[in-house]
Amino acid sequence: MTDVDTHQPTLLLVDDEQNILSALRRLLRTEGYRILTANSGAEAIELLKAETVDVVMSDQRMPGMAGVDLLRIAKDMQPECVRIVLSGYTELQAVTSAINDGAIYKFLCKPWDDAHLKANIAEAFARRRMADENRRLTQELEVKNTQLQELLAERSDQVQIRSEALGVFHEALEALPVGVIGVDDEGVIAFCNSTAVAQLEGYPVGLGMAARENLPAELLNEAGSLQLGDKRLLVSRTRLGQRSTSRGYLLALLDASTFRAANEGT
Structure with missing residues (x-):
């Protein structure tokens, strides 16, 4: 069984308000995700060092580190994870800049609609699965290309030998x-x-x-x-x-x- 088969979809929720994290946990507990929580950017970074995370959803305005700054760091640490901002503050300039940099995938607003939030998180996990599958297929293709090059080189040597043998025969x-x-x-x-x-x-x-x-x-x-x-x-x-x-x-x-x-x- 491969790591892909055994890996449980993992969601990291980051918010400095514990009641928000608790509400999100209750909302998403039946969705089949492994849920990690952090109350600050620094705590989230420590989790990212220790855990493979598929989706990170962070509040924007937090003491010590803004959400978009955390997600930029998350991008460097785990480029494959899908990054979402969930905030009651628009701060469009900072968020737009982070989107343009590729630091975040989507911006969602508080208060949230339960069905809309669930759908967007499910879409983020689907995006991660597609990226993982594309990467797996790319690696498979690279292996096949290497094998093909080796086979072609081997066949080329065989053709050369047979060509020389044919010359001797003539x-x-x-x-x-x-x-x-x-x-x-x-x-x-x-x-x-x-x-x-x-x-x-x-x-x-x-x-x-x-x-x-x-x-x-x-x-x-x-x-x-x-x-x-x-x-x-x-x-x-x-x-x-x-x-x-x-x-x-x-x-x-x-x-x-x-x-x-x-x-x-x-």
Whole structure:
């Protein structure tokens, strides 16, 4: 269970008049809030040091520290808490300045209407929950972005390795004394080395060409050899896909005279 799940919505009420605090407690006792009270700005600051507070509602005119000054300090101490002034004195200049500074969310007047006060406090808690959820989602997104960057870096390394391996593969194909032609499952020539091009002189062998239209028919009919003028090619055909995701087949062409010379040499 997370801290968000176990945290009880906490309301801090600040007023130098004890009877006001008692009246507010009675009004809000059934709303499901954990209620803390303070009789001065200094006492409220000590509570803010020790407790996580979701909403602070303070009287404006109090001995020692005005409500807006307390709420400015509360903003610095717990920026996420929602701050409300509840006062019988308008003092519009001080309150307006605090609103513009972002020190307070709302100004409510004494005497209050019970239903109106409850609604505004509920709205303040809803605002706090929304801010907490936005912060949680932002943190989640940052974690996901970090994971994505790590995954992309890993994939980039894999792509680089595979690209290098592919380059080595093509170099090896070109170095073979055997003609090699790859045909995909749609019958298109996917690769061929220069030995195959030289062996099939007169046939337009190239990447992307249709095998049936450009290769000798004998190669496509699973013949074991191919006669081209006075040259005979031994043909090996291998179906792809047994150890990889490749599809189609591979043709290997070996000049019969080369094969014979190799056998005589052994």
